[in-house]
Amino acid sequence: MSDPLLSCVDVRKQFHGMVVLHELSLEVAEHEVVVLIGASGSGKSTLLRCINLLETVDDGTIHLDGEHITDPRVNPDRVRQRIGIVFQAFNLFPHMTVLENVTLAPRRVHRVPAREATQRAQALLARVGLGDRGGDYPDRLSGGQQQRVAIVRALVNSPRLLLLDEVTSALDPELVGEVLAMIRDLKAEGMTMLIATHEMGFARQVADRVCFLDQGRILEAGPPEQVFGAPREPRTRQFLQRITEAGRL
Amino acid sequence: MDYQPSPLQRDRLAYRRRQTMLSVVVAAASTLGLGVLLLVAVTHAPGWPRVRFSFLDPTSARDAFPDVLRGLWLNVRLLVFCALGSLAVGLGIATLRTLRPAIFFPLRVLANSYTYVFRGAPLIIVLYLFTFGVPGLRLTGTPPVLVLGGAALVVTYGAYLAEVFRAGIESVHPSQRAAARSLGLTYRQAMRHVVLPQAVRRVAPPMLNDLVALQKDVGLISLAGPIDAIRAAQIKEAELANYTPFVVAGVLFVLLAIPLVAVTDWVTLRAARRQGAA
Numbered sequence: 075m076s077d078p079l080l081s082c083v084d085v086r087k088q089f090h091g092m093v094v095l096h097e098l099s100l101e102v103a104e105h106e107v108v109v110l111i112g113a114s115g116s117g118k119s120t121l122l123r124c125i126n127l128l129e130t131v132d133d134g135t136i137h138l139d140g141e142h143i144t145d146p147r148v149n150p151d152r153v154r155q156r157i158g159i160v161f162q163a164f165n166l167f168p169h170m171t172v173l174e175n176v177t178l179a180p181r182r183v184h185r186v187p188a189r190e191a192t193q194r195a196q197a198l199l200a201r202v203g204l205g206d207r208g209g210d211y212p213d214r215l216s217g218g219q220q221q222r223v224a225i226v227r228a229l230v231n232s233p234r235l236l237l238l239d240e241v242t243s244a245l246d247p248e249l250v251g252e253v254l255a256m257i258r259d260l261k262a263e264g265m266t267m268l269i270a271t272h273e274m275g276f277a278r279q280v281a282d283r284v285c286f287l288d289q290g291r292i293l294e295a296g297p298p299e300q301v302f303g304a305p306r307e308p309r310t311r312q313f314l315q316r317i318t319e320a321g322r323l
Numbered sequence: 324m325d326y327q328p329s330p331l332q333r334d335r336l337a338y339r340r341r342q343t344m345l346s347v348v349v350a351a352a353s354t355l356g357l358g359v360l361l362l363v364a365v366t367h368a369p370g371w372p373r374v375r376f377s378f379l380d381p382t383s384a385r386d387a388f389p390d391v392l393r394g395l396w397l398n399v400r401l402l403v404f405c406a407l408g409s410l411a412v413g414l415g416i417a418t419l420r421t422l423r424p425a426i427f428f429p430l431r432v433l434a435n436s437y438t439y440v441f442r443g444a445p446l447i448i449v450l451y452l453f454t455f456g457v458p459g460l461r462l463t464g465t466p467p468v469l470v471l472g473g474a475a476l477v478v479t480y481g482a483y484l485a486e487v488f489r490a491g492i493e494s495v496h497p498s499q500r501a502a503a504r505s506l507g508l509t510y511r512q513a514m515r516h517v518v519l520p521q522a523v524r525r526v527a528p529p530m531l532n533d534l535v536a537l538q539k540d541v542g543l544i545s546l547a548g549p550i551d552a553i554r555a556a557q558i559k560e561a562e563l564a565n566y567t568p569f570v571v572a573g574v575l576f577v578l579l580a581i582p583l584v585a586v587t588d589w590v591t592l593r594a595a596r597r598q599g600a601a
Binding site: 126128150151152154155157158159161163165166167168169178179182183184227228231 | 498499501502503504505506507508509512516517520521524
């Protein structure tokens, strides 16, 4: 197998003495979709934020495409240009239209001419069924539409890696499907993704590999059939049991 | 099919209409009553004839009006320059105060002390220091008193506006900055395209309110000598031995403020509505 696209080795992160990531190691190969599951506070979001350098790690290393990105001499802006991230709360810019949201980075960061950026954004929006909403402000859109715009905004830079942080958790149940369908399409196109989610059914469908996080450690990892069908760890079984009882599996 | 309100709803509407009519009548009556009371109290005061002659003399008003109006033109021009100047200073200082890199430490300290000093210092004293103190140094190329006075206003109001803008910047949720940075935007780009536009929009009402205050404080320039509306009124007052020119100047200032106040109220209302909708 070739070198992994993303490789986290012994990553540690603590907030005010609370250890959130416990010497965590994880590799993601190109075109692979890895899904992180685990209770709230298990470290899923923090790991994604560390990879995108929105948080600085307290120990360990992260490599992207063989480059050591947790080296303090690395320019974080350049690294982030190669990683897309989508947040639970969409975080669209409310004072910009959909089209302006999507073209901001291409125009300002990559210096793409306005017309070209708009064309590319328009094409991507059309592909996810939002071709006619480019002139609208985010507050005119439903949650599912906003989240799809946020994903397009993260994709327009053609990132090597896409991080999805519980992207359906803030959505009404009937809007979850449209966002998940979009992610399934991305997988079909070969996008490398690291996904934190509470949607176990979706995790099972889309994941090449599932990692169960517990208290900042990867307790169990493997193909979805194994982690969901025959979990080895008692804590994994306990977690899945509770999810099943809540009707989420 | 056409919708017809039910008898119950028609009853409710009629009741509400009656209530509205009643409150309009009550409001009008109480306003009229208070107005008459004030008018009677003032016009029946023992000194009213003297006051009416000294402050509300039509002949003096006509005589003073052209000079005061000419003076007001100076206030208007000064207001425009000082408003633009203090907005620029305020925005610049507020941005400086958010910079974290070590190299900006002295700038940050300077910006902080600036807002502390000039929000505390009385405007009249700053004005005197700038218009009398600075020329006293007898440096070559000292600008005219008008420019120095304008600078005093800009420096004072810049400090207030800096705090307004800073509050706006801090009110933008950190996740907006995170989203901008995650797209690869630099600190400056995130500030310029994402944080500041939202911050300025949010603090538009208090910002415009400060500009309304500035529009009347622009008249303080008269203390330093330039012939603005108030200074012109003062000259006429000495000439005619009558205070009416001050009233003329006062009325003109209020008229000048009305559009700005109206805009401020409108923007505030719009902001409140938008927040209610969100």
